[in-house]
Amino acid sequence: MNEHIDCVLGLDIGTTSTIGILIELPDRVLAKASRLVTLSSPKVGWAEENSEDWWTNVTEIIPELLERSGIQAEAIKAIGVTGMLPALVTLDQNETVIRPAIQQSDGRCGAQVAEIASEIDEAEFTQIAGNGINQQLIAAKLRWLEQNEPDNFKRIATVFGSYDFINWKLTGKKAIEQNWALEAGFVDLGTHELSDELIALGHVSRACIPDKIRSEEILGQVTHSAMQATGLCVGTPVVGGAADHIASGLAAGVTQPGDVLLKFGGSIDVLIATETASPDPRMFLDYHLIPGLFMPNGCMASGGSSLNWFADKFAAGEAEAAGKAGITLHQHLDKIAATTPPGADGVRIIPYFLGEKTPIHDTDARGIIHGLSLNHDLRHVWRAMLEGYAYALRHHVDVFEEMGHPSRRVLASDGGANSLFWMQICADVLQQPVQLLKGHPGSCLAAAWVAAIGVGLSNDWAGINRYVTYGELLQPAPETAALYDAGYRQFRETYNAQRAVREAIRGH
Incomplete structure (x- = not known):
């Protein structure tokens, strides 16, 4: 028996997998385990998951962690859960999940975002709520349900997030963690409390929104039913959790x-x-x-997703050379791109292949390859992809400074x-x-x-x-500073020009 060991359990309700870790204080990882999650996209721009699948994963991961670590459940002194946000999970009055969770990356509610923006000044909203009017807002997702799934909307008795859902399954108690509440658009930054006026933008009753809890605050303890499902001990404390x-x-x-x-x-x-x-709608x-x-x-x-796409669609012919060298295709592309100079001999890529979130919030943006000539090849384009993402990162750092x-x-x-x-x-x-x-x-x-x-x-x-x-x-x-300073200016100017062209075409 090793009840005297100070161990804690961490769970991550991620977009692609559910992950668990057992650590022993002060500095030892005892075990880690994961299960895959299915992301569903029934229509263009939709992103949904079955929240009960998260719980099923948790009930499988915890026994595996206990077995791998060799510890008894009594040694776990506390549990914390993290997850993506702000996913939307809804329960009815019988505490039944109403529909699949709408994920933070879901893009269905553009019309509802515009609707909210027409009702309240964005600068005023940003100063009050800390975030701009965008598709992260839970109010926009709720309005979409109201307008497109009215029967489901009428059943809503509880609104909370992914890790809030797992906390409830563990403890039987409902709360919304502070960052889910903040990014949902429900917190008044002036008081750091839930705002009835902000919640009302989602057209749900205030009673549907559980109380806000700090990340480290103890929410409750593992219940008997959770013990039966997971092998944890009844009474183990569970804290509010954290945004991933x-x-x-x-x-x-x-x-x-x-x-x-x-x-x-x-x-x-x-x-x-x-x-x-320092609220700013760009971030x-x-x-x-x-x-x-x-x-x-x-x-x-995007990021690695676009690099994977490029490697698969345009560089698959290099896979054999990579295999012979005993390296991955991405490593091979890095190796050959390193033979080209900084700046990729004039090739520049704007990597907005899926539109872009921060800091431009432009869902209609698209990828651009600029400066391509017959003297260029795969090496230059791969380097330009990597440089394009670096320029986009610099844009974020510049906005932080502003x-x-x-x-x-x-x-x-x-x-x-x-x-x-x-x-x-x-x-x-x-x-x-x-x-x-x-x-x-x-x-x-x-x-x-x-x-x-x-x-x-x-x-x-x-x-x-x-x-x-x-x-x-x-x-x-x-020695690369001046070249990349110029490249960054051109990166920003190229996007701005492309956006101006799009808007001009729309004007016609």
Whole structure:
């Protein structure tokens, strides 16, 4: 028996998978496990998931973690859950899930966003709610349900998010975590409380929205039914939880004002720790997990997803050469692109292949290849893709500075950060050192650490850094500064020109 061990459980309700981690304080990962999640898109622009599938995954992951780690359930002193936001989960008065969860990436509610924008001044809304009027707002998703699925809308008795749903399944208690509430558009930044007026924009009763809870606040304890489903002990505390991108920032070491995280997944997240909120409609705003700090952030519509698309559709012929060299296709493309000079001999790519979220919020934007000539080949285009994303990252960092948040340290994590070639390009374009991370377990680690803080196993938010080690620190090459400064200006000007052309065509 090892009940004396201080262990905490972290769960991540992600878009593509559900992940669990068991850690022992102060610095040991005991086990990690995951299950896939099915993302459904029944119509163009839709993104839905079955929330009961998340719970099924949790009930399979927890016994696996216990078996792999060799510990008893009694050794788990607390549980934290993180997840994507703001997904929309709805329950009826019988606490039955009404329909599949509408994901944060869902694009069906453009008309409802425009409707809300016609009713309230965006600048005023942004100052009150901290975020702009965009498709992240839960009110817009609720209005879509009201107008397109009126029978489902009438049944709504509870509105909350992905990790709120799992917390409820574990404890029987309903709450909305502070960042789900903030990005949903329900919090008045002046009071940091739920606003009846903001909730009313969603045309639901105030009673449908559970109370707001802090990330580290204890929500409740594991119930008998949850124990039967998972193997956990009745009475184990469960905290409010965390938004996945904010949790990932904490796990990466973004703990001081000016710390920036570049998170390279299928899309790319850019986050900065700040002491002030400074609402700006170009960016999203969240609370930092460390009380007293904020975390303005941006999310690009694509990243690794577009690189995978390009490699599959245009570079598949290089797979044989990559295989003979014993490297992946992406590594091979990096290797051959490195033989071209910075600036890709004049080829520039605007990588808005799925439209773009922050900071331009332009769903109609599209990818552009500019400057292509007969002297160019695959190497130049791949390098231009990587440089294009680096320019887009610089745009985010520039906007942070315009908001009053200069960057002092840049960290990089997740899959794309494994490309030293790409990360060096980012350092050169940003003209800032980029610190790589090693052994970053992801958002589930921060979920576990928030739980440890919540039950008093630690009072040191930075203690999570013991689980993550630093890799290389990539220094910018000064000789590329002028070239990339010019390339960045051209990047911005090319997009602006393309948008002007689109608007002119619409005008006709």
